[in-house]
Amino acid sequence: MGLEVQKKYRIDKMRFGIDNETIASTLAIDVNDISQYSPFSFDAVYAFIVAINGLLHKGLSVAEIKGKVLLDELQASNFSGISGDVEFDEKGDRLTQYNLLNIQQNGNSTEMVLVAVFSASTRSFAFKQMPVWMDGNRSEEPIHLFDCDPGFYQEDDSKLCRKCPRGMQCAGGLDTFQPCRPGTFANATGMQQCMPCPQGSFAPDAGSAQCSACRPGSEAPET
Structure with a gap:
């Protein structure tokens, strides 16, 4: 196995050696002879190998490598795999790229067309061409596609x-949140409208999440 491949897959950094011949033969398989999901299976197993190897290098015994200890190390690991870069977010989801396929008419038949690539690390799409949207338009996104409740x-x-955050009101659609006006409050998330402070209390500032009781010698006779 070449030095470049050994470095890429950290073969030379393993606490317990891996049979180079086995890895080399796996990587040398003709891609036409394997399933399209095989690279993901290989990288899934290898992610555990990388995590376990890291814990062994930290001095943990084999018996200690389990449960949350292994999970935390697995989520912190990253390497260049066969299916692409392997990295995880705080929830354990892989930060990878996903192809967005769009069904489009081609003469008398339909075909699947690659129109965009989604990056989980940046949470954004890179469009290669505009897709055909659900309203049949392909020049720009339908405005109601992004409407919020x-x-x-x-x-x-x-x-x-x-x-919607506390202290704010959200009408939905494409609008952002608006702070509650003085004298009103929103004490929970997801509120459509701010509520007026009850009698005997006040909210002097905009964006209040709660109302305060009137100080001695003062009153708030109305909401």
């Missing part, structure tokens, strides 16, 4: 709908 707002960077 009432109680949610659209995040600027990701364009995802997020639950």
Whole structure:
């Protein structure tokens, strides 16, 4: 096995050696003879090998490598795999790229067309061509595609709908959140409208999540 491959797959860094001939024969298989899912299976197993190897180098015994210890090390590991770069987020999901395929008409038949690639690490799409949207339009995204429900707002960077924060009100659609006016509050997330402070309490600032009781000698006779 060449030095470049040994370095890429950290064969020379293994606490317990791996049979080079076995790895070499696996990597040398004709891609036409294997399933399209085989690279992912290989990288899934190898992710555990990398994590276990890291824990062994930290001085842990084989008996100690299990449960949360192994899971934490697995999520922190990253390497260049056969299926691409292997890295995980805080939830354990792989940060990889996904192809967005679009069914398009081609004469009297339909075909699957690669129109974009989604990067999980940047949470964004890189479009190669505009897809055919659900309304039949292919020049630009339908505006209602990104509409958020009432109680949610659209995040600027990701364009995802997020639950309205406390102290804010969200009408939905494409709007962002709006702070509650003085005298009103929103004490929970996901509120469509701010509520007026009850009698005997006040909220002097915009964006209040709660109302305060009136100080001695003062009153708030109305909501």
